[in-house]
Amino acid sequence: MQDKEVAQGAQALLDWLQGQHQAMQDLLQKIVDIDSGSRHEAGVQAVAEVLRAHLEAAGIAVRFHAVPGYGVCLDAKVPGSGEGLPVLLMGHMDTVYPEGTAARRPFRVEDGRAYGPGVADMKSGLVLNVFVAEALARLGRQAPPVRLFFSCDEEIGSPATRDRIMAVAREVRAVFNAEPGRVSGNLVTGRKGSMVVEFEVEGVAAHSGINHAHGASAIDALARKILALHALTDPALGITTNVGCVQGGIVPNMVAPHARAQLDVRFTADTDMDALYGRIREIVEAESIPRTRGRITDMRRTMPMATTPAALLSLYQRSAERVGFTVDGEFTGGAADSGLTSSAGTPTLCGTGPVGGHPHTEREYCELSTFVPRAQALALAILGLQ
Known part of the structure; x- marks a missing residue:
């Protein structure tokens, strides 16, 4: 032309x-x-x-x-x-x-x-x-x-x-x-890139006044996991973590038997995503307090x-x-x-x-x-x- x-x-x-x-x-x-x-x-x-x-x-x-x-x-x-x-x-x-x-x-x-x-x-x-x-x-x-x-x-x-x-x-x-x-x-x-990790924590229900010690609070365990997950934020590496949604418990006078949350993660093209996701999984699955258990239920990633x-x-x-x-x-x-x-x-x-x-x-x-x-x-x- x-x-x-x-x-x-x-x-x-x-x-x-x-x-x-x-x-x-x-x-x-x-x-x-x-x-x-x-x-x-x-x-x-x-x-x-x-x-x-x-x-x-x-x-x-x-x-x-x-x-x-x-x-x-x-x-x-x-x-x-x-x-x-x-x-x-x-x-x-x-x-x-x-x-x-x-x-x-x-x-x-x-x-x-x-x-x-x-x-x-x-x-x-x-x-x-x-x-x-x-x-x-x-x-x-x-x-x-x-x-x-x-x-x-x-x-x-x-x-x-x-x-x-x-x-x-x-x-x-x-x-x-x-x-x-x-x-x-x-x-x-x-x-x-972004990654959303949904996870839940199982605890042991108990009356919070009569037999508090018999319970294991899923909310307590979730709170500890949130602190650990937020500690993964590293501005120098371009990594940020934010638990933006939480739900849990049934009534105030019950030790919470269940809790769940959603974690948002942002990362750069230089991030070792397998290593980062492995650390997140470790935190979620760790027994933050005795007799509680966490697991990842869903993960979505954008490159x-x-x-x-x-x-x-x-x-x-x-x-x-x-x-x-x-x-x-x-x-x-x-x-x-x-x-x-x-x-x-x-x-x-x-x-x-x-x-x-x-x-x-x-x-x-x-x-x-x-x-x-x-x-x-x-x-x-x-x-x-x-």
């Missing part, structure tokens, strides 16, 4: 995206006002249907992969030139919010910011990816092949989709994951995201400069599916969605002014991979 054709195609792409701000906002409102919490199958499906309708109207072929218990994954392809491996635009359709949240606090715009459940994490990123795909589809064979893959269970560690995501990652040349841009405006070039290759970051930075903004990469403690794609060996850049803040809270927002320029920068970066 001649340089002149490439330049004309890139300018046409930029011009078209420049006029899509209101359309982007309208589509964002549609999907934010749909509850799609993890495991809310109907809600995730409804979001996927809205996005499919938009993509198919743009002439982009879409198919769903059913994920029983979670909803569907959306899989779409823009053939482009048909030469070489495609570029993957990735996202997730599930949120952390329970059913009824959208009705209680629907989409709204205030002072240039959009608010609503999942507006930043990551429904705005889904919309951005959809419009970038449409822009590239309009270029026809002037664009490289592109694939969109939107999953349905990322917020709970991708238990049902991780294998499929990694399989898709092995079939593409690069991945752009549209998690929200940082509050600073930066991209994400590295992430910690850390390896550092984005410098060439991929530089490509996006040059594209961003062309449309009027500068950006850098930064590391974050939050985990995402970009850890899965990078662990598959595919160059991955994350945080390419619009800028947003306060995810997972009622204050979550998206900076609407960043929609168009970040869509333009991403589209240019994809063209630059040819």
Whole structure:
């Protein structure tokens, strides 16, 4: 393809995206006002249907992969030139919010910011990816092949989709994951991995006043385990541990026969995970006090995201400069599916969605002014991979 054709195609792409701000906002409102919490199958499906309708109207072929218990994954392809491996635009359709949240606090715009459940994490990123795909589809064979893959269970560690995501990652040349841009405006070039360990402790019940000594408190044992688990935190090594949920006991005047908890662990790509998990298991299974017993009941892990290759970051930075903004990469403690794609060996850049803040809270927002320029920068970066 001649340089002149490439330049004309890139300018046409930029011009078209420049006029899509209101359309982007309208589509964002549609999907934010749909509850799609993890495991809310109907809600995730409804979001996927809205996005499919938009993509198919743009002439982009879409198919769903059913994920029983979670909803569907959306899989779409823009053939482009048909030469070489495609570029993957990735996202997730599930949120952390329970059913009824959208009705209680629907989409709204205030002072240039959009608010609503999942507006930043990551429904705005889904919309951005959809419009970038449409822009590239309009270029026809002037664009490289592109694939969109939107999953349905990322917020709970991708238990049902991780294998499929990694399989898709092995079939593409690069991945752009549209998690929200940082509050600073930066991209994400590295992430910690996460591990959730659920465990329980069994004790011996007894009346706490009449025969206290005959009991063995599961809550007492759990408290000791929590202290030991929290002591595994090592900021210098990038490891943090946090028991964030606890339950136990029956009534105040009974020595607790049972207790359970959930531990969140964050770690870097340099962490020896087998050794760390082994230490956690030792603490959980240790007889913290006589006649108590602990065991792990479940473990879910999200892989850390390896550092984005410098060439991929530089490509996006040059594209961003062309449309009027500068950006850098930064590391974050939050985990995402970009850890899965990078662990598959595919160059991955994350945080390419619009800028947003306060995810997972009622204050979550998206900076609407960043929609168009970040869509333009991403589209240019994809063209630059040819």
